[in-house]
Amino acid sequence: MMEPFVSRALAAGRPIRMNDPDFARHKYEWYRWMLEEVPVCRARISLMKLDVVVRYEDCRMVLTDERFVRNRARARGKTDGSPLPFPLPRSVAAVARSMILEDDPEHRRLRNLVNKAFTARAVGRLSNRVEEISHERLDDLEKRARVDLMEAYARPIPTRVISEMIGLPRADIRELDDSVRVLTNGFSGLGILRTLLFDLRAVNRFVRALIARKRDDPGDDILSGLIEAEEAGDRLSEDELVAMVFLLIVAGFETTVHLITNGVRTLLEHRDQLDRLRAQPELWDSAVEEIVRYRGPVHGTKPQYAREDVRLHGVTIRRGTPVMPLIGAANHDPRAFEKPDVFDVARSPNHHLGFGFGAHFCLGRPLALMETRIALRNLFERHPDLALGVDPEELVIANLPGWHRHEHLPVVLGSGRDS
Numbered sequence: 001m002m003e004p005f006v007s008r009a010l011a012a013g014r015p016i017r018m019n020d021p022d023f024a025r026h027k028y029e030w031y032r033w034m035l036e037e038v039p040v041c042r043a044r045i046s047l048m049k050l051d052v053v054v055r056y057e058d059c060r061m062v063l064t065d066e067r068f069v070r071n072r073a074r075a076r077g078k079t080d081g082s083p084l085p086f087p088l089p090r091s092v093a094a095v096a097r098s099m100i101l102e103d104d105p106e107h108r109r110l111r112n113l114v115n116k117a118f119t120a121r122a123v124g125r126l127s128n129r130v131e132e133i134s135h136e137r138l139d140d141l142e143k144r145a146r147v148d149l150m151e152a153y154a155r156p157i158p159t160r161v162i163s164e165m166i167g168l169p170r171a172d173i174r175e176l177d178d179s180v181r182v183l184t185n186g187f188s189g190l191g192i193l194r195t196l197l198f199d200l201r202a203v204n205r206f207v208r209a210l211i212a213r214k215r216d217d218p219g220d221d222i223l224s225g226l227i228e229a230e231e232a233g234d235r236l237s238e239d240e241l242v243a244m245v246f247l248l249i250v251a252g253f254e255t256t257v258h259l260i261t262n263g264v265r266t267l268l269e270h271r272d273q274l275d276r277l278r279a280q281p282e283l284w285d286s287a288v289e290e291i292v293r294y295r296g297p298v299h300g301t302k303p304q305y306a307r308e309d310v311r312l313h314g315v316t317i318r319r320g321t322p323v324m325p326l327i328g329a330a331n332h333d334p335r336a337f338e339k340p341d342v343f344d345v346a347r348s349p350n351h352h353l354g355f356g357f358g359a360h361f362c363l364g365r366p367l368a369l370m371e372t373r374i375a376l377r378n379l380f381e382r383h384p385d386l387a388l389g390v391d392p393e394e395l396v397i398a399n400l401p402g403w404h405r406h407e408h409l410p411v412v413l414g415s416g417r418d419s
């Protein structure tokens with residue numbers, strides 16, 4: 001039966017407003033309807049008009065077909081130009097113009113420079129450090145009965161890991177974490193101007209100061225390696241260096257925080273699956289992949305731009321239009337997954353799109369999987385009685401198009417302890 005909010009939208013025949021609180025709250029009902037009825041959907045995010053595709057095969061097509069590109073200027077036939085849909089002051093544009101908004105060959109050249117740091121082998125070497133950080137945080141929580149797990153546990157782990165990988169001094173982590181949070185919240189909705197003109201400038205200053213310090217005092221970290229590449233010649237400009245550091249920070253902080261919290265909530269709501277993991281801990285790797293599919297933190301990729309008019313399911317996607325593959329919906333497409341709404345820690349095969357697809361497939365996947373597996377396994381081992389601290393209906397999903405993340409995750413860690 002059609003949900004009332006969906007039938008209202010259908011009757012009105014208007015573009016779906018992706019930053020309407022109703023969309024954030026009932027995302028999965030919207031997705032079910034879109035998957036069946038409107039596989040190519042006109043949508044709006046604040047003032048931006050876009051088309052959205054939701055089916056698994058359509059998302060993969062838009063992310064790989066040559067009729068779509070990432071750089072907006074290229075979609076309009078220009079060989080050079082800003083990939084951004086609006087003009088920005090030069091200093092600020094440098095931060096926002098990372099490889100995630102570029103096509104090959106520029107994209108490939110930049111990605112090759114950081115690839116090495118994220119291979120499965122490089123990430124394997126970091127796992128002891130992640131274990132240490134996770135246990136340190138859990139030791140801190142020993143005497144507490146109720147916490148917001150997001151701030152007390154899920155956030156500190158990826159924040160510390162990516163900061164150490166980049167070579168950020170510990171004293172600066174807090175400042176950077178605050179700025180990134182403001183930024184990822186501010187990119188949706190009407191706060192965008194403030195974000196672009198004020199917050200982004202602050203991050204720009206912060207990253208440039210960090211680079212200046214690293215030039216004087218290099219270490220064994222990714223940033224020092226990138227600076228070396230920049231100083232070695234024309235492989236990387238200063239602006240590209242700034243953009244890369246910024247991208248790694250943004251991509252590495254928030255995504256993992258919300259994968260951990262979405263994972264905790266999902267497992268608490270599927271206790272049978274948690275019991276299965278206790279009996280068969282070798283299933284943890286596939287469990288984390290299933291969390292990414294079932295309730296991943298990233299629901300939309302950056303838009304692709306059509307280079308020509310494209311007909312899809314009877315709808316014309318116009319040249320130059322931004323098209324967002326809604327991977328959060330595709331991951332529940334019954335054409336691609338058997339019983340997509342069932343959470344199954346042993347699901348196989350599981351070719352989900354939660355880390356994207358094609359040229360921009362997530363660079364940090366091995367790191368994200370390793371951090372999340374360690375964080376969840378240690379948490380549930382040390383707190384087998386963990387429970388939500390509020391009714392599930394009271395948990396607030398943030399109204400951020402393209403994301404699926406909670407505002408907070410209050411939990412009870414164990415019985416009979418002091419708050």
Ligand code: HEM
Pocket residue numbers: 099100101111162247248249251252253255256257259292296297298300301302303353354355356357359360361362363364365367368369
């Ligand atoms: C925790 C879960 C994570 C999820 C669900 C996730 C998801 C994604 C997705 C969907 C994309 C494709 C975006 C697009 O096509 O526009 C992407 C790209 C990317 N991710 Fe992740 N990510 C995660 C963690 C990380 C981590 C820890 C890092 C490490 C710093 C990272 C670095 C990147 C980078 C650099 C790109 C851009 C790659 C490119 O443009 O070639 N991600 N990620």
